Amino acid sequence: MKEEGRIILKAPKRYGSLSGVVRISPEAEIILQKLSDKTGLSMRVVASQMIIQGEALVSIEEE
Structure with a gap:
């Protein structure tokens, strides 16, 4: 089930x-640095x- 405008992460249950x-990731670090600057x-x-x-923007789909 897709929810429009939502971030979907598929993950097994882990604790x-x-x-x-x-x-x-390096790409995320560059974005983070730009926002920080x-x-x-x-x-x-x-x-x-x-x-x-x-x-609030994330939906989880268990595998």
Whole structure:
């Protein structure tokens, strides 16, 4: 079932612990740096806010 305008991630059920560290692709890092430069916010703040605010735009389809 496709939801228009939604980000779809297909993922198996997994449970893990929090580490505070996420590795991102070089392409994502460039975008993050541009947003950080434009806003004056740290890359940490930009990435955290994108994840927090973006959660509402994601639909999960379990495999």
